[in-house]
Amino acid sequence: MTQTLIVTAHPHSGSFTGSWAQETERASLATGGRVSRSDLVQDGFDPVERFEHYASNAGHDVLKCQEQASQTGRLPADVAAEIAKFQAADRIILHFPIWWFGPPAIIKGWCDRVLANGAMHTSDKRFDKGLYRDKTVLFCVSTGSRESESGPDGKEGDVRMLLWPLAYTFRYLGCQVAQPRVVHGVHGYWKGREKVKTEARLAALLYAHSEVIEGFDQLSLMRFNPDDAFDEDGRLRAGAESVTPFINHI
Numbered sequence: 001m002t003q004t005l006i007v008t009a010h011p012h013s014g015s016f017t018g019s020w021a022q023e024t025e026r027a028s029l030a031t032g033g034r035v036s037r038s039d040l041v042q043d044g045f046d047p048v049e050r051f052e053h054y055a056s057n058a059g060h061d062v063l064k065c066q067e068q069a070s071q072t073g074r075l076p077a078d079v080a081a082e083i084a085k086f087q088a089a090d091r092i093i094l095h096f097p098i099w100w101f102g103p104p105a106i107i108k109g110w111c112d113r114v115l116a117n118g119a120m121h122t123s124d125k126r127f128d129k130g131l132y133r134d135k136t137v138l139f140c141v142s143t144g145s146r147e148s149e150s151g152p153d154g155k156e157g158d159v160r161m162l163l164w165p166l167a168y169t170f171r172y173l174g175c176q177v178a179q180p181r182v183v184h185g186v187h188g189y190w191k192g193r194e195k196v197k198t199e200a201r202l203a204a205l206l207y208a209h210s211e212v213i214e215g216f217d218q219l220s221l222m223r224f225n226p227d228d229a230f231d232e233d234g235r236l237r238a239g240a241e242s243v244t245p246f247i248n249h250i
């Protein structure tokens with residue numbers, strides 16, 4: 001049975017983001033799967049990594065704090081609970097709006113704390129050898145900006161690039177990452193006919209979302225270079241293909 005972890009980052013569960021996550025849950029259950037949730041804002045998740053979370057500051061070294069706590073079974077309880085949900089999941093689906101050209105800070109803080117050194121990755125177990133090669137991650141994202149503004153030539157910058165650092169974070173853990181689902185032009189400032197049209201468009205998107213969940217295993221995946229595309233200095237080899245503007249030939 002497929003286990004899905006839904007992670008949301010929004011202060012209002014009745015928002016478009018919240019409603020979309022609700023559809024993910026409904027459709028996942030309808031296909032016979034199980035669902036767990038991390039509603040980070042509603043759960044009061046603390047996104048700030050600090051030494052007070054640990055028994056020792058390990059010489060003021062955060063990576064060592066995480067490693068020691070992982071090895072001794074003394075990770076903070078909230079982090080351990082998130083890790084357990086992550087490890088039990090086949091699919092991790094994150095729902096969030098774009099805030100200031102990236103995911104909301106609570107998502108970054110969740111990564112900083114939950115993707116703990118030792119428990120979730122080690123220097124030997126990352127990228128191609130990551131611990132979570134059996135998992136697929138999907139981002140369901142809304143933007144206030146229009147589609148035309150959010151592409152490679154758009155004034156807001158290419159939303160797929162804005163999402164790339166988060167995608168690469170999961171790639172670091174070994175996960176597969178599906179091409180993100182992005183819904184544009186989501187905000188409460190539409191008026192009159194435009195408002196009605198937007199509400200109808202968003203309602204149709206929510207209605208059709210069950211097809212995304214039903215076809216989850218066929219979603220196209222983001223491409224990442226395999227480990228052997230890089231030389232011993234970590235540079236993309238001359239003959240290797242660049243699959244993202246983030247890692248390019250000079």
Ligand SMILES: Cc1cc2nc3c(=O)[nH]c(=O)nc-3n(C[C@H](O)[C@H](O)[C@H](O)COP(=O)(O)O)c2cc1C
Binds near residue numbers: 097143145
């Ligand atoms: C703090 C903040 C920053 C935002 N920054 C952006 C941005 O950089 N780009 C963008 O397209 N929309 C931005 N928006 C608009 C949100 O993306 C939009 O309100 C959201 O996607 C609507 O979905 P929701 O109803 O689920 O919140 C921002 C909104 C807030 C509150």
